[in-house]
Amino acid sequence: MAPFTARIAIPAILAPLLVFTFLTHASLNDKYDINHHIDRLSGGRFGSTTTGGIRKQIYVPESEYPETEWINGVAGFNYFHNLYLTNGTFLIVTSNPDSLPPGGVNTILSGLSDPNDRYHNHHAAQEDRMMVVTPEEAKERMLLRKAAVRKTGVSMFFNEVREGTMSSFLGHYFHCEMFLGAWRVVTSAGESELPSRIMYRAQAPDWRDNARITTWFQQSVLPETLVEESTIWEDREKSQMTFLFDKIAIADRWAAHRAGIDVKYWNKANADLPKLEVPINWLDPLRDQIKRLVIAEGCEVKRDDPKVPVVVYIDRQFTGRRLVDHDAKELLEEMNKLHEEGVIEFHDAVMERLHRTDQFCLALKADIMFGVHGNGLSHQLWMKPGGAVMEIMAVGGFARDYAILSEMMGHEYHAVHYNTTLPREKWTRPDGWAIGQNEDFHSARITVDGKWMAGKVRAMAKARVGVVEPRLPY
Template sequence: MNRRSSSPSLLPRPIRERIRFLVFCSITALVTFELARQGVYHDGTVLLAADLDDHGHCSSAMSRPSRIGGGTPGFHVFENLWYHDGAYHVFSDEQTEIQARDVVGGALDLHFRPASERPNIGTVNETYCFAGTTALYNDGSSPDSTPTLFEKYYHFAAENLLGTMAALATFDFPPQGPLGWWYRLTGDRSSTIPNPPDRLVMPWTNSWKDGYGINELVVNGVYRSRLRVKEDWEEIIRARSGPDSGSESGSPWIAFEKVVIVDREAFVQSSSSSSSSASSDGWNKLALPITSRAPSPYFWTPTRRAMMSYVAAPFFERALPGARLGPVPKVVYIDRQASKRRLRHEDHLGLMDTLLSLRDSGRIAFKHAKLEDLSHAEQVTMVSDADIIVGVHGNGLTHLLWMPHGGNVVEFFPPDSFTRDYEVPATALGHTYHAIRNDTIHPPEQWVVDEPSVESLRAGMDLPLDTDFVASFLGDLVDGMAIKTSYL
């Protein structure tokens, strides 16, 4: 009797075939997920962000009806949004409670129209399309508009950019590819981690650079230098206008495949309404309503990773909030003594003595940061592995955006003043925030009841600081970061 060279399979052939099929589908899904993580779905295929062009080419995806993601006043997410002749157009049969005034302000309008009225890309030859995801900073459409504030690093990055990423994490759409079914099935957005937008468009202004050049670092690092400003927008309209534009006026249609509209004017308009949730807390911080809705601090991770890659700095993550990243906690003191808003000289010296003593005793690693002496890349790199950032209220604290989430931010105020400028982004990114007024910690339960007093924050004031109190506070804070957990 001849024996078979191999033992018979324990499973019937139909089951084996099904297992092979499931394995194939699983591998395909994993590959698709990785591609989608790096890029965007585009016309049924995956198009990596690096391959996106800004030549206005339109795909068949642009012919679909608009989709309304949602948002809060000042930040709203749409798919297939159109612009034409001074107005934005949503072509959708979806029912929505969104008010146009919460989306766009100034001299612009937003119209909600039936899907059947959307332009036909096949017959409108002069349509210009922005593929992928666009951050649209919409302020400055009229001379009477609310100031854009783009020329301030804090507003540009810690409000507009941070709010954009929070909006994408909170109100984004289910994927168009194979993973869409899982997204719809679970309805869980806590793991939604959006990639930075493919470009930044500011159609109504050419003014966005701050006096220190940090905003240029943000545009280059996060948006990969893909920027369109007023002069570019006007050139698009001029080049595409004419008899083939598909409109009686001759003006072209401009389409956005996915867009986050950021509009401070709309936020201000909404905040002036007594019924607005944006005004209910009284702080009038543009990014506060949207970041309060974000599912987790991790929504910022790809943005921070992009910046670290651009400045060639290591990328760190904190496995547990409040844990240190290295052998000892790293403290970065942002020194404002060369500016007009600063600590009293003797108190600055006392703070330095405390920090140097902690360093010399081996309890901390210490970086004394005089921003005026550092390049932009060095400024970002110095906080890439920071555990604690310390400083007087000021623009330099915006660098907390680049500290791994779960750190500590210590901000010094005059005794009679407080504002949530840096508390809002710190909290959104999972940092523990500490406001110190001379010899007192200003507790969170008082933030919502105090009127934001900014008089004492005006330039030209020397702030008092009880250095004995701060020495005790910092010692306890450092000792509280006893656990070391980090990974690259």
Template sequence: MARSRSLRDALLVLVGALCMHLATSFFGVFQPDLFSGDIIVNTQVNNHEAAPQNPLPDTHKDIERPLVIDTSVADVVDDFAETVIESHAPGWTVFTNLYMSNGTLFVISSRPSSEFPDIRLITSTGLPAENTPENIAARMPTAKDIDFITPTEARARWGASLDLAESHRNRVYPIHGSTFLFNDPQQFLDHYYHFCAELLLGAWAMWQGTHNVQVEPARADAFDAPPVTRAIFAHTDATGWRDRPGFNSYFLRAAFPDTTVETQADWQDRVAATAAHGAHARAWRLERVLLADRSAAFRGVVCGTQVHRTAGEAFHHMRNLGALPRWWWEPVRRAVLRFADVPGAAIERGVRAAMRADQGLPVPAPDERVVVTYVNRQGVRRHLIDADHDALVAAIEKLCAERGWEFNDAKAELLSKEQQLELVARTTVLLGVHGNGLTHLIMMSPTPVSTVIELFFPGGFAHDYEWTARALGHKHFAVWNDTYHTYPDLPWVDYPEGFQGTRIPVHAPTVINIIEERVAGRLP
């Protein structure tokens, strides 16, 4: 049985502990190494007990130290970096140091606003577009959408608060990197053509041209434009920019794998975070930003009266400046095709053809097989008369069999994305009824004989695929049954009765003649 502890025992324990503390404190002053708090283990091994070993290298210097971010100096100085417009075309503006507070974009500049482009050509309210006077007026921007202020005014809004101890700090917070800010409504985003062949194509033309990027055919998948850090869709939710077949997200992720996506909810988070007034007013500073706005583009001459494609403003502006090289679209096209595991030989068709043409050799080369791809829409709305469709397919099959060419009667709904992209990358002639399937022309290799044949209801015409084909180096033909039009002899845009119907006629011999003449080089 254990003996109970008395008061005397407790006092002895306390006295002993006190003596030990005094001793270690006294001797520790003179011999700190003995009382460092470390446990010393003797790991020395005698030579006769173990084989000699090479000393371990000192790896301490190779250890990656954790990154320490000092948020106390994160863009919170008293001076405000002024906004610079690097380039501008209606609907497409590249800024450095663009500010946003409570949903309003701010240009901070010592220069008067009159020296900047008209805000109607920069942005809009972002509302869906309707062709009515009321809607047109409602989409016109005001100072609530974009405003111009001086550095002094910016300092009054977001500068240092006199009642704060850290009076040198302002209340502007950076969004580093490059931002594509898309102000388009959801109305046009969930469509493969409008998203990939119009919005992203225009953005890339503007971005490439702004940074004067040179693309060499030998390394056409390389470019040195600043990487796109994020894409912000300010007026749609996470599903609103995705099309039903899934090509929008596939294309964006393949072409820009490092780019993060923010949508309306994220943008509203940023708006709400800067909604305070007075001493707590704050703003975001976007380091580099491309602002794209569909309504603003349609107020421009090129888009509004000539090609009716928003990308046209960006493309023609940069081409007229001489800032778009011959292979400007190749980095994007190749990124998507490589992501889809398309063989390099198919991707390089355009470069091989260009080299032959530059040397005065015939194109296509004798060993380069001609590929004719027909986008079959007979299972969906807007398609050919059944008998005309059958006659067209039979005629193309006969032509290709006689010439040793490849013919593909492609039903997109039966093919995977990878199969579709591999097929179009090899295609010499792409044809089909006006419709979304022709958007794949953006993945074709541009060659002296690459061709897009678009079948319209007679009298109908739209610039969608005509302008896009021409901008990317393909020859386009608009077929009205037994006649055709090609640039610069183009008809007026029109959507007559029957344009969207299932009774579109086509004269097969007319199409066969176009294909033969183009491949032979007799229809440049």
């Protein structure tokens, strides 16, 4: 046993000497330095970071500070490259302030509301939240530190917070306004990189929705994205450091309402988002993530029969806003007839009774989706390209919530009033304001003609026989 013990002991003694020799050699060799070796051994993470295949220094000296660029946006949703943050204040450092949107900070970021204002109006952010300065002014006023900590990748910052008894609207996944707006403004710049971090000024109880679908989405669909809550924001604010965000989308609901164009007519923060031009496949990076997830769980996202379009009915008959019983029964009978005839593959989906992954799997399969106005219609985001949506509403009323999503997605959309569709020109009054919701809009007295719906579905299905599920890029 002695010789065997000796063979083990000798490498154990030599190991530290070999490491010392390696480091000594590294310090003496003109071609290499110790930082190079450690950087290589650590995967390139020693004092630098890699994003998009390009290595960037984590710590940026003042002499190398880049100027801020406003890339694109609409009121409430803006995208920047090289935005600075010091002491909780965003700094737009630019020699050309005219390159910013015409409304300036007013269209980008908001301050808190006046507690004495019963309408809770939010004014544009003051210099404690956002400043526009030239590089010279930033240096003269010592607004930035001598070095900045770089935050690489795409960041998404949501400015809403609870104010007194008034909650933000972040805790409502199904409206998807803020995140979807941040993503759209990124893709409008021709970029499709999934976010590296999601930043909330709000505390966790305020942005987490009751159904926990927001957290499910973040942890399952964006598993590598950092979710930074208000405590992280406070830590940065008190760190006495400057942070440089390579790419950052800022979403601010109140800026959209204050400075938006169509927003005021619809009372929807995302009403101007369709004005941003994006590629037809702008949502594919997110849809593909969901697709990979549901396939891993065993979901089949393709049609049962390649030539039979999939129709998903978002069934709300167990909720307060629903169809009258007779019409609900007739609607199901007519859809089942189409299914038995082989015209459609029909799914009667009570979403709240399905596992989350199953909900999203069904949405991915859908060619046509319809239902009474409600949260479930947000699932149209994950339908195949070229889908169709029919939203059933009480006759005489209209809300544009899911029509906006359809427009952003390029879906065929119909607002259904019993046995007719409400054309776009009738969504508004002559003065441009929305016709709004009526007494029965949220009631259990909503009506629809099942036979008429079957005729619409038949025609839509015929037009989509040749549609196929897109392949994953990898």
